[in-house]
Amino acid sequence: MEHTNSSENTAKEYESLVQQEDEHIERLKTCTKLIWDALAIISQKASVLHMATVKEAADHLHIMELDLRRELFKVRLKKSILANKMKQTQA
Numbered sequence: 001m002e003h004t005n006s007s008e009n010t011a012k013e014y015e016s017l018v019q020q021e022d023e024h025i026e027r028l029k030t031c032t033k034l035i036w037d038a039l040a041i042i043s044q045k046a047s048v049l050h051m052a053t054v055k056e057a058a059d060h061l062h063i064m065e066l067d068l069r070r071e072l073f074k075v076r077l078k079k080s081i082l083a084n085k086m087k088q089t090q091a
Helices: 002-048 051-090
Strands: none
Touching: 002 051
């Protein structure tokens, strides 16, 4: 019985990681789109924008993108380790 509960918990944890991965991917796509949109606006209107503010905002977007990539990597790493654990218990 304990093995079944452990397997169920592992499966639930894996499903949670899949959902987290999907959410991180969507957030990363959104952030990347915002960066590209910001770059397009900058290329069109840089002469009328306050450059220090533009650079600061762009830096914040870039930092957010890096943070999201790091979080996505952590989730994928946990998911990979858990997948291996699930294979070991099935063998």
